[in-house]
Amino acid sequence: xxxxxxxxxxxxxxxxxxxxxxxxxSIGDGSLxxxxxxxxxxxxxxxxxxVLAAVCGLMLLAMRRADGREHGGFFLxxxxxxxxxxxxISRLKREQDEAGVExxxxxxxxxxxxxxxxxxxxx
Numbered sequence: 001x002x003x004x005x006x007x008x009x010x011x012x013x014x015x016x017x018x019x020x021x022x023x024x025x026s027i028g029d030g031s032l033x034x035x036x037x038x039x040x041x042x043x044x045x046x047x048x049x050x051v052l053a054a055v056c057g058l059m060l061l062a063m064r065r066a067d068g069r070e071h072g073g074f075f076l077x078x079x080x081x082x083x084x085x086x087x088x089i090s091r092l093k094r095e096q097d098e099a100g101v102e103x104x105x106x107x108x109x110x111x112x113x114x115x116x117x118x119x120x121x122x123x
Contacts, residue, residue, distance in 0.1 A: 019053035
C-alpha cells in the first residue's frame with residue numbers, strides 16, 4: 001500500500017491538470033485576460049483557477065523535494081505522512097511505548113479529581 005504522501009501527490013496532480021485546463025478555457029473564452037490593458041470583460045472568479053494551479057504546483061514541488069529526507073525533517077510531516085505503512089505502525093507503537101500507561105493513569109486520576117471537585121462545588 002502506498003503512503004499518504006504518494007496518494008496526496010496523485011490527487012494534487014489531478015487537481016493541477018484540471019486547473020491548468022480550466023485556466024486555458026478561461027483565457028480562450030475571454031473571461032481571463034492576461035496580456036491586455038482592457039479588463040472590462042474580466043470575470044474575477046476565473047482568477048481562482050490559476051491560483052489553485054499555482055498552489056497545487058508548489059505543494060507538489062515541496063513534497064518532491066522532501067523525498068530523501070527523514071520523517072520529521074519536513075514541515076508537512078505533521079500533516080501528511082511520507083512513511084510506508086509498516087514504518088508508520090512501528091513508529092506509532094514505539095511512541096505509544098514511550099508515552100507509557102503510568103503517565104496516562106496519573107493524568108486520568110487528576111482529571112477525575114478536578115471533575116469531582118467541580119461537581120461538589122456545584123452542590
